[in-house]
């Protein structure tokens with residue numbers, strides 16, 4: 001047998017520690033997972049209430065066009081139905097984009113570190129990956145534009161960027177869109193869109209009429225709290241969507257995921273309440289970090305990348321033994337840091353005191 005050469009050097013996604021596993025290992029009864037930027041308040045109670053009714057008709061294939069969700073989403077976003085594509089998480093849209101646009105001989109430009117699936121999928125398609133290091137947690141946009149040539153097919157912008165939480169301003173994005181050649185697809189990954197508060201945040205959807213090479217990715221996995229159901233979407237000019245559609249599997253989003261997403265969209269109160277709570281708890285964390293003299297990146301998402309005077313792995317182990325799962329910066333390409341998802345107020349108070357305890361005695 002002969003697999004693609006590139007796969008030999010690649011490793012499968014390594015999932016974070018599972019809650020049950022940690023409970024057993026450390027003899028703890030409560031574990032708080034602040035590692036994957038999930039919503040600590042769960043998902044809409046409206047979805048939960050109606051979920052039992054969604055379990056009908058599972059013997060039938062889903063609606064491959066997600067018609068009901070598409071209709072609802074189009075009116076919610078004020079775009080045309082033909083401007084939408086749904087995926088098994090926005091991860092799958094990333095994969096569909098790579099399948100559609102990338103191949104041997106082509107290249108793609110992205111920041112590093114950023115969301116790892118862009119690179120992963122681009123490599124599988126045989127494309128050359130051009131990575132431009134972040135500067136102080138931010139995309140270095142002028143250097144990214146310099147990397148573009150006639151063989152570039154896709155430019156990835158992650159805003160706010162995972163794992164730093166730093167967003168791109170309207171003027172920065174406009175500069176990119178105006179200077180990026182039109183043969184390059186610009187992918188704007190807005191997985192944390194609902195959390196953004198910055199006044200200079202870009203209104204991506206209203207720019208879709210202006211730029212024919214822009215696609216915006218969003219998801220129900222983060223603020224909507226439906227990561228376990230796997231559903232995300234892309235919004236673009238309809239020519240881009242019809243280019244992508246043949247590379248999409250016919251039944252890629254499940255009946256339950258489509259129905260739950262539709263109900264979740266209707267409950268904007270849940271989004272408002274939980275994003276407000278996130279904002280309050282994030283501010284408290286930043287205040288704590290300031291008091292401790294710890295550096296962090298200004299985050300527009302539901303996580304904060306904290307710089308430490310110790311290795312991220314060491315802090316990770318310490319917090320794990322206290323019942324908190326976080327993400328070590330070493331695993332993310334940012335040594336001596338951890339990425340912390342903003343949790344509930346009471347859990348944040350405990351983790352802050354655990355961080356403080358670990359750092360006592362380390363000279364700054």
Ligand SMILES: *Cc1c(COP(=O)(O)O)cnc(C)c1O
Pocket residue numbers: 037088089090091092115158161162189191218219220221222227230231232
């Ligand atoms: C979590 C995340 C996604 C993937 O979300 P799914 O919809 O669950 O696949 C995409 N992009 C970024 C930047 C993320 O952090």
